[in-house]
C-alpha cells in the first residue's frame with residue numbers, strides 16, 4: 001500500500017509552481033522597457049520613440065499574466081488531485097483496521113482530519129509553494145541585474161534580505177507548533193461534538209446536557225485561544241517583513257536619488273548612473289522584496305499545511321498497526337473502490353477484480369474451524385485449540401455466558417479479525433489475507449447494534465450495493481416482516497441511528513439488508529432477540545429462520561427459545577477447547 005509522503009509533490013504541481021515562479025522574472029525586462037521609455041521622454045523624444053518600448057512592455061505584461069494564470073490553473077487542478085490522493089490513502093488506512101480494534105481513532109476525530117483539516121494542504125500547495133520558489137528564484141536574479149549597474153544598490157538589497165529568512169525561520173518554528181496544537185484542539189472538539197450529539201438522548205435523559213455544554217464551551221474557548229495564537233504569529237511575521245522590506249527599498253531609493261543628484265558618487269562601477277539605469281534599479285527594488293513579502297503573507301499556510309499533512313500521515317501510520325482487517329491489503333489493486341456494508345459493519349474489500357474474475361460460487365458454504373487460537377491484545381486467550389465443523393446449510397446457535405467469546409467467534413468466521421493460530425476454512429477455502437475479502441462477499445453479518453443511516457428505508461436496505469432493484473428491496477422488507485409496519489415502507493424516511501423504528505423493527509431492517517445480499521449464503525447473526533419481548537422475539541426468529549432457509553446460519557444468543565429452534569447448539573465457555581467437530 002502506498003504511504004503518504006508529506007513533502008512529496010506530484011510532477012504536475014511542481015510544473016505549475018515553477019511556471020508561476022518563472023513568470024515573475026518577466027518584470028525585469030518590463031522594468032527595463034519602462035526605464036528606457038522615461039529616459040527617451042527626458043531626452044525630449046517624441047511619441048514614436050516610446051511606441052516600441054511601450055509595446056514591448058505591454059506584450060511582456062500580457063505574457064506574464066497569461067503564464068501566471070496558466071500555471072495557477074494547472075497548479076490548482078493538480079493540487080486538488082494530490083489532496084484527493086492523500087485523502088484516499090488516509091481513508092484506506094483507516095478502513096484497513098479491524099472493527100474490533102479498540103484503539104481505532106474516534107470517528108469524529110478521523111472525520112475532522114479527513115474533511116476539514118486536510119483542506120489546509122491546498123493553500124500550502126497553491127500559495128506557499130509558488131511563493132517559496134519565487135523567493136529562491138527572483139531576488140537572486142534581481143540582485144544580479146541591479147548589481148550589473150550598481151554594486152552598492154545590490155549590496156543594500158542583499159544586506160537587507162538575510163534578516164528576513166532568519167526572522168522567518170524563528171517565527172516559523174513557533175508557527176508550526178501553534179498550528180499543530182490548533183489542529184489537535186479543533187479535531188478534539190469535532191470528535192467530542194460528534195460523540196455527544198450521537199448520545200444526546202442519553203445525556204438528556206440523565207440531565208447531563210448542561211454539564212456537557214459547559215465542557216463544550218471550555219473546548220471552544222481552547223480553540224479560540226489556539227486560533228488567536230496562530231493569527232498573532234502570522235501577523236507578527238508579515239509585520240516584521242513589511243518593516244525590513246520597506247527599509248531596504250527606502251535605502252535604495254535614497255542612494256539612487258542622491259547618486260543621480262551627484263551627491264553620492266561611488267557604487268556604480270566607476271561611472272555615473274544614467275536616469276534610465278537609476279529608474280531601472282528603483283523599479284526592481286520593490287520587486288526584490290515582493291516574493292519575500294508574499295512568502296510572509298502565506299507563511300501560516302506552510303505551518304497549517306504541514307500540520308495537516310502530519311495529521312493525515314498519522315492516520316496512515318496506523319495502517320498495519322495493532323489489529324488489521326484481514327484481506328484488505330490484498331483487495332485494493334488500484335483505486336479506493338467501494339465499501340461493502342453489512343448490516344451495520346462497514347467492511348471494505350469489494351473490488352472490481354473480485355467481482356469479475358473470481359465470482360464467488362453461490363450456495364450455502366461449510367465452515368471448518370481447526371485448532372483455533374485467539375486472544376485479544378493483552379488479554380488471556382479466548383480460544384485455545386478450538387475446533388468446529390458446520391455443514392453447508394446447517395443452522396448453529398452459539399450459547400454461553402456473557403464474555404464467553406460468541407461475538408469474537410462470529411468475527412473470526414467473518415474474517416474481521418485475524419486468528420492467532422489454527423485455521424478457519426469456508427467451503428474448503430482457508431480464510432487468510434488473500435481470501436478474506438472474497439469470502440466475506442458470501443456472508444451477511446447482522447450485528448448487535450445495526451447502524452441505521454438517516455435516509456429512506458430503501459436506501460438503508462440496499463446500502464447502494466450494485467444490482468439491488470427497488471422490487472428486491474420491497475420483497476426483502478416484506479420477507480423481514482416490515483411490510484405491515486406503518487412508517488417502514490421502502491419510501492419512508494428514518495432518522496440517524498434508527499429513530500422511528502422499534503428495537504424489533506430495527507432487527508427486521510437488518511434482516512432485510514441481509515435478504516437482498518445476492519451472494520450471502522452464510523448468515524452470521526449476533527443476538528437478534530436481545531432486549532425484545534417474547535412475542536416480538538418469536539416474530540424476529542420466524543423471519544430469521546425463513547431467511548436462513550437454504551443458507552448456513554451461525555447465531556450467537558442468550559435466548560434459549562431461539563437456541564431451541566436451531567438445529568445444533570454449541571456451548572462456549574471453559575470447556576470450549578474440547579468442542580469436537582460434529
Ligand SMILES: Nc1ncnc2c1ncn2[C@@H]1O[C@H](COP(=O)(O)OP(=O)(O)OP(=O)(O)O)[C@@H](O)[C@H]1O
Pocket residue numbers: 099100101102376377379382400401402403404405406407408409556
Ligand atoms: N474489541 C475487543 N478488544 C479487546 N477485547 C475484547 C474486544 N471485544 C471483546 N473483547 C473481550 O473478549 C471477551 C469476549 O467478548 P465477546 O464480545 O466475544 O463475548 P460474548 O460472548 O459475545 O459476550 P456477550 O454475550 O455479552 O455479547 C470479553 O472478555 C471482552 O471483554
